[in-house]
Amino acid sequence: MCKYSRRQFMARSAATAGAVALGTNRLFAQSPAVVAGPAEMAIAKWTGVAPADAAAVRKMAAELTRKAIEGMGGLGRFVKRGDVVWVKPNIGWDRTPELAANTNPDVVATLVRMCFDAGAKTVKVGDNSCDLPAPSYNSSGIADAVKPLGAEVLFLDTKRVRETAIKGEMVKTLLMFPEILDCDVLINVPIAKHHGRAGLTLAMKNYMGVMDDRKPFHQAIPECLADLTRFMKPRTALCVLDCVRILNDHGPKGGDPADVLMKNTVAAGLDPVALDAFGAELLGRNPQEIGSIVKGQEAELGTMNYRSLPLREIAVS
Amino acid sequence: MSKRRILSGPWIRRAVQLAFLVAFFALVVLARPRPETDPSPLLKSFFLIDPLIALVTWLAAHALPAAALVSLAVVAITLLLGRVFCGWVCPLGTVHDVAGRFFDGWRRNRKRREHWSRWQLAKYYVLIAFLAMAALGGHWIAIFDPLVLLYRTTTVTLLPAVQWAVEDGSTAVYRADPGVGPVRLTMVTEPVYRFMRDHVFVIPDQAFLGAGLIVAVFALTLLANGYRRRFWCRYLCPLGALLGLFSWRPLLRRKTDQDVCNQCDLCGMACHGAAAVAAGIEWKPAECLGCLNCTDSCHRDALGFRLAMPWRREPTTRRLGLSRRAAIGAAVGGAVGLALMRANPQSRRSTYHPRLIRPPGARPERDFLQRCTACGLCMKICPTGGLQPAVTEAGLEGLWTPRLAPQIGYCDYNCTLCGQVCPTQAIEALTVDAKHEIKIGLACFDKSRCIPYAYARDCIVCEEHCPVPDKAIYVVNVEVVDHDGNRKTIGQPQVDPDRCTGCGICENVCPYKEHPGIRVFSASETRNPDNQPILPESPWDDIY
Numbered sequence: 001m002c003k004y005s006r007r008q009f010m011a012r013s014a015a016t017a018g019a020v021a022l023g024t025n026r027l028f029a030q031s032p033a034v035v036a037g038p039a040e041m042a043i044a045k046w047t048g049v050a051p052a053d054a055a056a057v058r059k060m061a062a063e064l065t066r067k068a069i070e071g072m073g074g075l076g077r078f079v080k081r082g083d084v085v086w087v088k089p090n091i092g093w094d095r096t097p098e099l100a101a102n103t104n105p106d107v108v109a110t111l112v113r114m115c116f117d118a119g120a121k122t123v124k125v126g127d128n129s130c131d132l133p134a135p136s137y138n139s140s141g142i143a144d145a146v147k148p149l150g151a152e153v154l155f156l157d158t159k160r161v162r163e164t165a166i167k168g169e170m171v172k173t174l175l176m177f178p179e180i181l182d183c184d185v186l187i188n189v190p191i192a193k194h195h196g197r198a199g200l201t202l203a204m205k206n207y208m209g210v211m212d213d214r215k216p217f218h219q220a221i222p223e224c225l226a227d228l229t230r231f232m233k234p235r236t237a238l239c240v241l242d243c244v245r246i247l248n249d250h251g252p253k254g255g256d257p258a259d260v261l262m263k264n265t266v267a268a269g270l271d272p273v274a275l276d277a278f279g280a281e282l283l284g285r286n287p288q289e290i291g292s293i294v295k296g297q298e299a300e301l302g303t304m305n306y307r308s309l310p311l312r313e314i315a316v317s
Numbered sequence: 318m319s320k321r322r323i324l325s326g327p328w329i330r331r332a333v334q335l336a337f338l339v340a341f342f343a344l345v346v347l348a349r350p351r352p353e354t355d356p357s358p359l360l361k362s363f364f365l366i367d368p369l370i371a372l373v374t375w376l377a378a379h380a381l382p383a384a385a386l387v388s389l390a391v392v393a394i395t396l397l398l399g400r401v402f403c404g405w406v407c408p409l410g411t412v413h414d415v416a417g418r419f420f421d422g423w424r425r426n427r428k429r430r431e432h433w434s435r436w437q438l439a440k441y442y443v444l445i446a447f448l449a450m451a452a453l454g455g456h457w458i459a460i461f462d463p464l465v466l467l468y469r470t471t472t473v474t475l476l477p478a479v480q481w482a483v484e485d486g487s488t489a490v491y492r493a494d495p496g497v498g499p500v501r502l503t504m505v506t507e508p509v510y511r512f513m514r515d516h517v518f519v520i521p522d523q524a525f526l527g528a529g530l531i532v533a534v535f536a537l538t539l540l541a542n543g544y545r546r547r548f549w550c551r552y553l554c555p556l557g558a559l560l561g562l563f564s565w566r567p568l569l570r571r572k573t574d575q576d577v578c579n580q581c582d583l584c585g586m587a588c589h590g591a592a593a594v595a596a597g598i599e600w601k602p603a604e605c606l607g608c609l610n611c612t613d614s615c616h617r618d619a620l621g622f623r624l625a626m627p628w629r630r631e632p633t634t635r636r637l638g639l640s641r642r643a644a645i646g647a648a649v650g651g652a653v654g655l656a657l658m659r660a661n662p663q664s665r666r667s668t669y670h671p672r673l674i675r676p677p678g679a680r681p682e683r684d685f686l687q688r689c690t691a692c693g694l695c696m697k698i699c700p701t702g703g704l705q706p707a708v709t710e711a712g713l714e715g716l717w718t719p720r721l722a723p724q725i726g727y728c729d730y731n732c733t734l735c736g737q738v739c740p741t742q743a744i745e746a747l748t749v750d751a752k753h754e755i756k757i758g759l760a761c762f763d764k765s766r767c768i769p770y771a772y773a774r775d776c777i778v779c780e781e782h783c784p785v786p787d788k789a790i791y792v793v794n795v796e797v798v799d800h801d802g803n804r805k806t807i808g809q810p811q812v813d814p815d816r817c818t819g820c821g822i823c824e825n826v827c828p829y830k831e832h833p834g835i836r837v838f839s840a841s842e843t844r845n846p847d848n849q850p851i852l853p854e855s856p857w858d859d860i861y
Contacts, residue, residue, distance in 0.1 A: 094731055094784075130782060130826075132700050132729055138352040139731075157514070159488055159521055196780045196792060196808075216828055218781075219774050255786030 040309040041269035042071025043278065048317030050262070054098075057262075061106035061244045064266040064316055068240065069114055071312040072268050078237040079185050081119030086183040087111055087151070089242075090191050090206050091127035091142055093253050094135040100245035101254040103191045105141035107242045107266060111187060112151045124183065126154040127209040130253075154179065158212045168227025169299075170220060175212040186235055188272070191242040192279035194251035194259075198225070199290045201252045202279040203239045203272035204301075207232045222291035226299040229272055233301060241267040241275045243282050273302030274309055326609030330404065334411040341408035341464075345471050346517055348738065350700035356738050358384070361694060363408075363464045364740035368392050369556040370690055373459050374741050376451035378687040382742050392563055399564035403550055403557050404589060404606030409463040410550055414589070416539045417546035424543075431591050433601055437551050438639060444558035445644050446651030454683075455655040459690035460717055463549070463556050466535070469693040469717060473525040473706060474532040480523055483513045520702045526722060527708035547589050550606070561603035561637070570625045570634060571605065573598040577619035584611035584620060594635055603637045663712045669848055671838040673710045674721040674758045674819065677728060678736035678745040681844050682711075688743035691717035695735035695744060701726030703821065704735060719744075721757065723821025723837050724830075728757060730784035730820060758819025759841040759851070760789070760812050767834035769809045773797045779823035779835050780810050789816035790823060814841060814851045 044067040051057045069075050079085055089103035097105055108125065115123045125146050129136040133155050137143040143153045161175035180186065190206035198205055198221045205221075207228045208214050217224040243265040247254045254260070263282055269275045273296035277287035287293045287304040297304050341363060348360045364370055368388040375381045391402055403410050447458030459465060487503075487510035495502045514521075525531075541548035550557050575598060582596035587610035592600045612620045625631065662668045676695060679685050696704040696719055703726025706717040719735070721728055730753070736746040747755070760779075764770040769777070780790040792808040799805055812835075819837050827833035840850050 094729070131784075132350075132732075134350070135352045135700075135729070135731065157521075159484060160491065196777050218776050218778050218828075219768065221775070250786065250788055252781060253784065255784065 037310065038073045038077065039071055039312040040271060041267065041274055041278075041306055042068045042312040042314060043265065043267045044068035044071060044314045044316050046264035046317065047315040050264070057244070058106045060264060060316075061104050061242075061266070062110040064244065064264070065107045065110040065240065066114070067314045067316045068266045068268040069111070071314050072238065075111075075114040075118045075238075078187070079115050079118040079120050082121045083115075083119070083184040084122045085115045085120045085124065085185045085187060086180050087115070087123060087125045087146075087187045087189060088180065088206065088209060089125065089127060089140075089142055089189040090193075090201075090209065091133075091136050091140045092130045092209070094131040094139045095254060096139050097141045098245070098257060098260065099254050100191060100193065100247040100260045101252065102136070102140035102142065103189050104242045104244045105145035107240065107244065108142050108189055109145035109149060111189060111240060112146045112149045115185075115187075116150065120185070123149075123151040124154050124179070125151050126156055126180075128156045128158075128177065128212060129209075156180075156212075161212045164231075166227060166231035168224075168230060170223040171227040174228070174231075177210055177212070180210045181235065185237045186232075188232075188236050188239040189242060190239070191246070192263075192283055193247040193254070194249050194283065196251065198222075198292055200276070200280055200283055200285060200292075202276040203241055204229045204276055204292050204296055222295035225292040226295045226301060229296060229301050230299060233272060236272075239269055239272050239275050241269075241279050243267065243279060246279075246283060248283060269306075269309070271302035271306070271309060273297055273304055274306035277304035278306050325613050327613045330607075330609055333405050334414065337406050338408045338411045341467070342471065345468060345476070345697065348472075348694060348697040349517075349519055350698055350732070350734055356698060356734055360698075360738055361740035363468070364690065364692055364694070366391050367462060367464050367556065369462050369559050370459055370465070370741065372559065373448065373451040373456055374688055374690075376448065377454050377456040378684065378741075380688075380742075382740070385741070391560075395560045395563040395567070397567060398569045399567040399602050399605050399607050400557065400560045400590070401607040402560055403554075404608040407463055407550075407556075409467040409554075410547065410606070412467065413539070413542055413547045413549055416542040417589075420543040421546070431545055431588070432585055432596075433591050433594050433604060434551075435638075437591065437604060438637070438643075439552050440554055440558040441561065441637070441639055442643055442647040443553065444555045444562075446647040446654065447555060449648035449651035450655045453652055453655050454687055455651075455658065455714065456687045456689070457655075457658070457714060457716075458555050461553075461555060462690060463554050465690045465692045466538075469691060469706070470531055470535040472693040472697040474528045474535070476517075477524045477528065480513070480518050483510055484518075484521065519697070519700065520726070523702045525696065526705045526725075527717070528706075530708070531706070531717065545591070547606075550589070551591055551604070564602050564605070565637065566627050566634070567602055568624050568627060569607070569622050570602065570631060571600050571611070572621055572623045574619045577617045578615075579617065581616070583614045583616065587611060587614040599635050601635045601637065658712070658714050661712055664714065666847060669839055669845075670710045671840075672720070672722075673707065673715075674723070674821070674837060674839050675842070675844065676704055676719055676721060676735040676744050677752050677755045677757050678733070678747045679719075679757075679844055680743060680745065682715075685743050685844075686711075686714055686718065688741040689715075689718045689739075690741060690743075691719075692740065693717075693719075694738045694740065695719050698734045698738050699726065700729055700732055700734065701825075703727050703825070721821055721837075723824035724833060725825075727822035727825040728818075728820040730818075730822075753818070754843075756818050756841050756843045758821070758837045758839050759814055760817050760819065760821070760823050760835050760837045762810065762812065762835050763833075766829060766832065767810070768828065769807050771834075773799055773805070773807050775808060776828065777808055777810055778826050778828060782822045782826045784820060784822060785816050785818065787816065789813050789818070810835075815853050817841075 044064040051060050089108045093101040095101035156177045162178040164176040190203045193201045195201040204225045243263040249259040276293045280287040365384050371385040371388040487506040490506045538549040580597045585593045589608040590604040590606040592604035704719045705722040707720045733747045736744040783790045821837040823835045824833045
């Protein structure tokens with residue numbers, strides 16, 4: 001998916017580094033780029049009145065998702081007629097949507113609907129939960145949201161993992177779920193959260209749900225996430241970062257409504273590093289501080305200077 | 318040879334037995350966690366109809382769930398019809414029937430002339446001993462109740478054995494993928510595996526500690542059928558003994574036409590309970606299981622069951638013949654047995670087993686043991702498989718009672734299933750909010766193993782999984798020096814004892830599999846005011 005040569009990338013990185021060194025931070029505060037052709041990243045932000053109740057939040061989440069995907073040129077750009085699609089949200093925890101520990105169910109459901117509209121034959125939804133899978137699928141609201149649309153809600157079977165060579169710098173093989181790898185199209189749908197160890201959990205971190213036995217990852221998260229992302233990025237059609245609600249503290253599991261902030265934003269893109277950088281800023285962190293983002297850029301998996309990409313910013317109200 | 322009629326008594330009985338056996342196993346299998354669905358009260362129905370559980374729980378704990386009064390119906394049926402519960406309903410009796418038939422077929426030329434033996438009185442003395450123990454507060458006999466015995470054995474040993482066979486068998490086939498062209502063996506094995514995974518198994522790789530002893534007890538009682546048919550039911554079963562006492566003079570009596578009977582003893586050879594005293598007409602109603610084999614086996618139709626008023630004595634109906642002296646001796650023995658069982662430091666509360674972590678809502682230990690039958694229903698429905706039968710942790714009195722083994726499975730933060738299914742309320746049914754307030758133990762770091770402490774590397778999987786909203790595990794960033802002399806900052810986890818509920822998810826997810834770097838012990842458990850080493854920062858009346 002990487003559209004840049006190494007030379008271009010180095011030039012852009014140098015520009016970013018220079019800008020940061022000058023202390024201007026201007027690159028991150030640019031006015032919206034106007035993109036003529038297909039965008040590499042689209043950010044849909046709610047500018048209307050703040051939603052008053054839960055129903056309004058749900059409507060808003062769906063609308064933001066739709067607009068972000070439209071900003072990317074529509075889902076037809078990624079999903080072809082007859083495709084089998086795996087939508088991979090974060091369903092890590094036995095927590096309700098209001099606690100922002102799992103991906104927003106309306107973002108997921110809207111994507112599922114758009115996949116079918118784009119002609120997908122089958123849409124499968126599932127994640128390797130950290131808490132008990134069945135209660136997590138239920139509490140997250142995702143199972144209930146996507147089943148009526150015709151999506152298959154699947155639990156991942158740790159007894160049917162495939163030992164896969166990913167040939168990373170640190171990680172050589174992983175136990176991956178073949179049902180995810182074997183799909184025609186993979187859509188990675190993380191939520192932006194604080195994370196006690198990784199600092200933040202975003203698009204790169206969300207890939208940890210496609211594998212089993214991930215506990216040792218926590219001893220070297222940036223390196224392991226870079227290896228995993230290097231393997232998964234070419235297999236991913238699109239990343240959609242849910243920032244409708246974000247979990248600002250006590251992540252990734254949360255549980256306290258006081259830790260949840262309404263950001264009313266959905267971002268979509270091809271570059272998980274860029275999306276992570278955007279999410280980090282939204283969480284009030286400098287992407288340079290987040291190990292996985294820095295490592296991701298070093299490993300040429302993307303750029304943390306997301307404004308250098310063909311970017312569409314869409315105001316939704 | 319018996320007359321092979323489909324509608325004969327024994328065949329109707331076998332159909333009823335099969336129905337109850339299937340119902341019993343179905344209820345075991347159906348005891349699975351289902352999100353957002355309360356478990357059906359029917360799951361514990363076999364325990365609620367059991368008069369032995371009701372009686373000893375009432376004797377030991379002076380309390381009984383109202384639903385257990387259903388067992389009075391079984392008592393009423395027994396008063397009217399004798400031990401038909403044993404002959405027609407009891408699933409363990411049915412299992413022994415099948416085992417007995419197997420042994421009979423195996424040793425075909427051996428003619429069983431099994432008449433009543435005085436040793437069959439043993440079960441009554443055992444019952445008397447343990448009722449005396451129960452009256453003094455020892456609930457131990459309940460763990461040998463036949464329904465409990467079968468439920469526990471099925472849950473702890475039989476189902477996990479089936480699961481191992483299905484899981485590992487189908488996985489081996491899946492890996493090797495044998496077949497011819499498009500026809501693969503996995504086309505059969507995978508659907509079977511998926512059905513079992515989704516509808517029968519609770520978690521992958523489920524197994525229970527101490528299953529060997531449980532299956533050994535079960536195997537021994539099965540093998541005893543080779544010596545005497547239904548050995549367990551005739552000689553040992555405490556529930557059978559209790560029902561035998563109630564069927565001392567039932568309304569339904571066996572009548573033999575003495576003029577027709579030629580004392581061929583076919584009826585005696587067919588008898589399940591060894592109720593006949595000798596070849597011929599005398600029988601003991603307390604030993605009769607109502608199996609109807611005798612009437613069916615008689616070539617001369619000399620036998621039949623008729624109704625008789627309870628005050629009518631009949632010469633052919635023999636009394637049980639319990640000795641008063643032996644009964645008193647048994648009762649004394651039961652009392653002494655309890656005294657001996659309590660004569661250990663754990664029962665005297667001078668020590669606690671650190672890993673005796675009881676499920677949330679479990680009553681204080683003594684009260685808990687006076688109700689818990691160790692049936693295994695809580696272990697069966699536990700969604701993480703963490704509830705395990707205690708082997709030595711709870712002493713002999715607490716044999717096979719549930720304890721949380723966090724290395725195997727943790728206590729899910731929002732789950733209250735164990736209390737909801739407990740048939741004797743040894744574990745109280747809690748609301749989710751009430752459960753969040755309960756501590757079952759306290760986690761502590763083993764700083765000589767925990768990776769950030771011992772090896773100066775990042776980890777914190779425990780902190781990530783801690784379910785308490787404001788985190789009972791918090792991270793302190795500490796500057797350390799690594800082996801190259803470089804200074805680096807490492808997040809070292811700490812436990813806040815006020816917030817920790819002892820759920821054990823930290824221990825469960827620790828990267829160390831063999832001896833986790835964080836462990837949960839029973840300290841600070843809410844149910845025990847004597848086990849509170851740490852004063853809370855919040856007002857003290859929280860715990861006392």
